[in-house]
Amino acid sequence: MVIQRDDPLLHHDEVGILLRSAGLAPSMHNTQPWRFEVTGQVVDVLLDEDRTLPAEDHSGRMTRIGLGAAAFNLRVAAAMLGFETTLAIEPDPDRPDIAVRLFLGARHSTTISPIGSLYGELRRRHTYRGPMTTAEVSPLVLERLNAAARAEGAELHWLDQAANRELEQILHAADGLDLHDEDRLTERGRWVGGDRTQDGIPQAALGPVPARSAIFRDLAAGFDQHARSSAVFETNPRIAVLTTAVDDSVAWTRAGMGLQHSLLIATSYDLAVSFLNQAIEHVPLRSRIQDLVGHSTRPQLILRAGYPDHAAAETPRIPWQKSLDRWQ
Ligand SMILES: Cc1cc2nc3c(=O)[nH]c(=O)nc-3n(C[C@H](O)[C@H](O)[C@H](O)COP(=O)(O)O)c2cc1C
Structure with missing residues (x-):
């Protein structure tokens, strides 16, 4: 059944559902680099320039990926509410701050699309930084993750x-570069470690330190080490490189949508995922990643997937009302 147009376009609680869902998206260092404008049945996802990472994400790639992930969550929540949706990336040349525009279309009260059925996974998904169990991920599940990204x-x-x-060597090289870069370390200190109530990564979410060499990223980079346990990580983890065909801000936004679609499907299978992006953030090392996956590809993210040994810790979020710039 399609709901008639004389209903109010969006109720206050529906705007809350949409924006709270978008805000649950992953973002590098949990910066949550988004703001929102709601105009009738149009929801704009805006880039928040005050929440970018100029040292660690100089190109803006990771920020756009976060915006794409938030836009995908918006689609999930809108579909759960019964809306058909269409989406435009960077829709307005006069408003370059608008990263994604979501149009809410006809509304159905009885059918929920397959994307809407992922709504329950939004809150269950968390980045996991601990060891995985030895349980194999079946080819069928991997194919579902591939299809979601595609x-x-x-x-x-x-x-x-x-x-x-080969990746392990590249990651170690990236860690070495990171540890000698004052600007990166200062920026990371602003967002990572300690207690956090609205943004950033609390120390409790950093996970254990590897007891021996592992394919891993330690975001702490020396902070809060005293309070952390150690663990033995899997020796041959399941690693995927997420790529796009081109390398511009539109492609980065698409990478974020593909990331989040895959992560929500992974969550529905109780799989956990962590990020190993240090090699993507350094241009010469990123080209070595390209050597691994093919020269026609543009590597955007490196992901480790598996069944988690323990529950992932949660990260905080900014209340949705604070990221809503305009609603009319
Ligand atoms: C583009 C992008 C890059 C990220 N890079 C890393 C990373 O290199 N290492 C890491 O541990 N987490 C990384 N993360 C995960 C974020 O830290 C995480 O999404 C954020 O802290 C929010 O926590 P949550 O995913 O549990 O909701 C990345 C996330 C995104 C979207």
Whole structure:
């Protein structure tokens, strides 16, 4: 059944559902680099320039990926509320701050699309930074993750054991560069560690330190080490590189949508995912990642997937009302 147009367009609680859902998206260092404007049945996702990472994300790639993930969550929530949706990336040349525009279309009260059925996963998904169990991820599940990324214009490339070994070397090289970069360390100190109530990554979410060399990213980079446990990580993790065909801000936004679609499908199978992006953030090392997955691809993210050994810690969020700039 399609609901008639003389209903109020959006109720206050529906705007809350939409924006709270968008805000649950992952973002680098949990900066939550988004703001929102709601005009009738149009929801705009805006880039918040005060929440970017100029040192660690100089190009803005990771920020756009976060915006794409937030836009995908918006679609999920809108579909759960019964709306058909269409979406435009960077829709208005006069408003370059608008990253994504979501149009809410006809509304159905009895059918929920497959995307809407992912709504329950929004709150269950968390970035996991601990070891995985030895349980294998079935090829069928991997294919579902691939299909989810592909549906948004991205691809997942799963690495074999030899590529994993090469990746480990590249990640260590990236860690070495990070640790000697004052600007990066200062920026990370602003967002990572300690107690956090609205944004950033609290120390409790950093996970254990690897007891021996592992394919891993330690975001702490020396902060809060005293309070952390150690653990043995899997020796041959399931690693995927998420790529796009081109490398511009529109493609980064699509990468974010593909990421979030895959993450929500992964969550529905109780899979956990962590990020190993240090190699993407350094241009010469990123080209070595390209050597691993093919020269026609543009690597955007490196993900580790598996069944988690323990529950992931939660990260805080800014109340949705604070990120709503305009509603008319
Ligand atoms: C583009 C992007 C890059 C990220 N890079 C890393 C990373 O390199 N290491 C890491 O541990 N987490 C990384 N994350 C995960 C964020 O830290 C995480 O999404 C954020 O802290 C919010 O927590 P949540 O995912 O549990 O909701 C990244 C997330 C995004 C979207």
